[in-house]
Amino acid sequence: MEKSQLLRNLPKIDELLKEPIVNNELNSTMRTIVVEALRETIDKYREFILSNNIEEYSKEDILKSFLELLEQRNSSRFRKVINAAGVIIHTNLGRSLLAKKALDNVVNVVDNYNNLEYDLKKGQRGSRYSHVEELIKKVTGAEAAMVVNNNAAAVMLVLNTLCKDKEAIVSRGQLVEIGGSFRIPDVMNFSGAKLVEIGTTNRTHLYDYDNNINENTGVLLKVHTSNFKILGFTEDVSxxxxxxxxxxxxxxxxxxxxxxxxxxFSKYGFTHEPTVQESIKKGVDVVTFSGDKMLGGPQAGIVIGKKEYIDKMKRNQLTRALRIDKMTLAALEGTLKYYLDEREAIENIPTLHMILSQKSEHKKRAQKLKKKLQGRVKNFKFTLQEDYSMVGGGSMPTEKIQTYVIKAESNKFSPQELEKRLRENKIPVIIRISNNEVILDVRTIFDKDFDVIADAFGLLD
Structure with a gap:
C-alpha cells in the first residue's frame, strides 16, 4: 500500500474512543491519560509510515500498541526486580531489604494517624527521635542518639554542629569517595568545617594529629574505609x-x-569488621553510620555518642532539613528490635541472613531452581557450580562468601544479549556476567521468584 494511503487510513482519536477496548480502559483510567496514549500511538504509526518502517497495519495493531503503552503509563516507575547478581547490599537495586517487623511497622504507621511528634503520656508535642533513641542506646551502649536521612547528612550535621568555621583533622588516607561520587572532603567543606589533611595515603602517625592541633581545632575525625583496603607498608592511628x-x-x-x-562477623568466620559498639566502648565522642547497609534497615544516618554533643545537634536548625519521616522511623524501629537478640537479627533481617546463611542451604536451593529451568526450557544448558557472593554496598570489600550458582549457556544469545533480554523481562532479572558466562547466584534470589526466572528463560527458548 502506498505511503499516502497508509497515512490517510490512520484512525481519528474520536473514532478510537468509541472502540469497546478503549471504553473499557476509560472505566479505570483518567480520560486525559487515555487520549494522550491514543494520540501518541497514532503519532508513532505515522512516524513508522514516513520512515518506511511499516507497509501495512490494522486497527487491531494500533489498539494493541495503545494497550501496551497505557500499561506502561499506569505502572509505577518503581519496579520489582530479581537480584540474581549475588551482591547482597546492591546500591543500584535498593540496598538492604526490610525485615518483617519493619514492614509491619511501616504499614501500621502509614495506614493510621500516629504519635510521630506527640507525647501520649504528657498530652503535648513530643520529639520524633524519642521513638528510636532508647532502642538505639540499648543496642549500641551510647549515651544518646538521633537519626537523619542518610550517613552523609549525619557527617555533615556533626561537623556543622561541632566544627563550623573550625578545623577538622583527618588522615589523608581516609578521604574516601562514597556512592554517587560524593566525597568526604566535599561533605566536610559544605558543613562549614575546614579540612586539615595529615599524614600520607598509606601512613599516618599520632604525632601527625598532635602537631596539627591548635586553638581553632574543632574535631579529630576518623573515617572507616569500609569500601576499600590499603595493604602493605601502612600505619594508622588506633x-x-x-x-x-x-x-x-x-x-x-x-x-x-x-x-x-x-x-x-569474625565469630562466623569472616574477617573482623569494627562494630559500632566497639567504637562507643573505646570512648569515641560521636559515631555516625548508615541504616541501610550492614544494619539491614531503611536509608538513614544514625548519630550516637555523648549526650552533650547529641543535644547540640538536636538544636541545630540544619536538623529540620535533614530529618527522617514517619515511615523511615517505623522501619528503623522494627529493624532495631531484632538486635535485642543477635540470633533473632541473623534469622529475620534479610541482609544478615543472606550473608551468614550456609553454602549447603544454597546448594539445595540451586538444585531446585535448576530443575525448574530444565523442566521448562529446552534450548539452554544449565550447570550447577560453586562460586562466591559479595556483601556489596561498600561493605567488607575483601570478603567472598561461598555459594552455589547456576551458569546459563545458549547458542542463540551471547551473554551480553541474554543479560539484556532478562533485564527487559516484565519482572527484570538482574544477573552477572563472569568470564563471559551468565551467572545466577541463588544467595540473593528468593524461592518465590524461581518460577518467574524459569518463565523469563522460557520466553527466550
Whole structure:
C-alpha cells in the first residue's frame, strides 16, 4: 500500500474512543491519560509510515500498541526486580531489604494517624527521635542518639554542629569517595568545617594529629574505609590512641564508621569488621553510620555518642532539613528490635541472613531452581557450580562468601544479549556476567521468584 494511503487510513482519536477496548480502559483510567496514549500511538504509526518502517497495519495493531503503552503509563516507575547478581547490599537495586517487623511497622504507621511528634503520656508535642533513641542506646551502649536521612547528612550535621568555621583533622588516607561520587572532603567543606589533611595515603602517625592541633581545632575525625583496603607498608592511628589524645586536648573525637555493623562477623568466620559498639566502648565522642547497609534497615544516618554533643545537634536548625519521616522511623524501629537478640537479627533481617546463611542451604536451593529451568526450557544448558557472593554496598570489600550458582549457556544469545533480554523481562532479572558466562547466584534470589526466572528463560527458548 502506498505511503499516502497508509497515512490517510490512520484512525481519528474520536473514532478510537468509541472502540469497546478503549471504553473499557476509560472505566479505570483518567480520560486525559487515555487520549494522550491514543494520540501518541497514532503519532508513532505515522512516524513508522514516513520512515518506511511499516507497509501495512490494522486497527487491531494500533489498539494493541495503545494497550501496551497505557500499561506502561499506569505502572509505577518503581519496579520489582530479581537480584540474581549475588551482591547482597546492591546500591543500584535498593540496598538492604526490610525485615518483617519493619514492614509491619511501616504499614501500621502509614495506614493510621500516629504519635510521630506527640507525647501520649504528657498530652503535648513530643520529639520524633524519642521513638528510636532508647532502642538505639540499648543496642549500641551510647549515651544518646538521633537519626537523619542518610550517613552523609549525619557527617555533615556533626561537623556543622561541632566544627563550623573550625578545623577538622583527618588522615589523608581516609578521604574516601562514597556512592554517587560524593566525597568526604566535599561533605566536610559544605558543613562549614575546614579540612586539615595529615599524614600520607598509606601512613599516618599520632604525632601527625598532635602537631596539627591548635586553638581553632574543632574535631579529630576518623573515617572507616569500609569500601576499600590499603595493604602493605601502612600505619594508622588506633581509636584508643586518638581518644586519649582528644581527651588530653579536650577536643571531641568523631568517627564515621560508615556501614554500621552491629554484630561481630569474625565469630562466623569472616574477617573482623569494627562494630559500632566497639567504637562507643573505646570512648569515641560521636559515631555516625548508615541504616541501610550492614544494619539491614531503611536509608538513614544514625548519630550516637555523648549526650552533650547529641543535644547540640538536636538544636541545630540544619536538623529540620535533614530529618527522617514517619515511615523511615517505623522501619528503623522494627529493624532495631531484632538486635535485642543477635540470633533473632541473623534469622529475620534479610541482609544478615543472606550473608551468614550456609553454602549447603544454597546448594539445595540451586538444585531446585535448576530443575525448574530444565523442566521448562529446552534450548539452554544449565550447570550447577560453586562460586562466591559479595556483601556489596561498600561493605567488607575483601570478603567472598561461598555459594552455589547456576551458569546459563545458549547458542542463540551471547551473554551480553541474554543479560539484556532478562533485564527487559516484565519482572527484570538482574544477573552477572563472569568470564563471559551468565551467572545466577541463588544467595540473593528468593524461592518465590524461581518460577518467574524459569518463565523469563522460557520466553527466550
Amino acid at each position: 581509636l584508643e590512641e586518638l581518644v586519649q589524645l582528644g581527651g588530653e586536648k579536650k577536643i571531641p573525637v568523631v568517627e564515621d564508621i560508615g556501614s554500621g555493623t552491629l554484630i561481630d
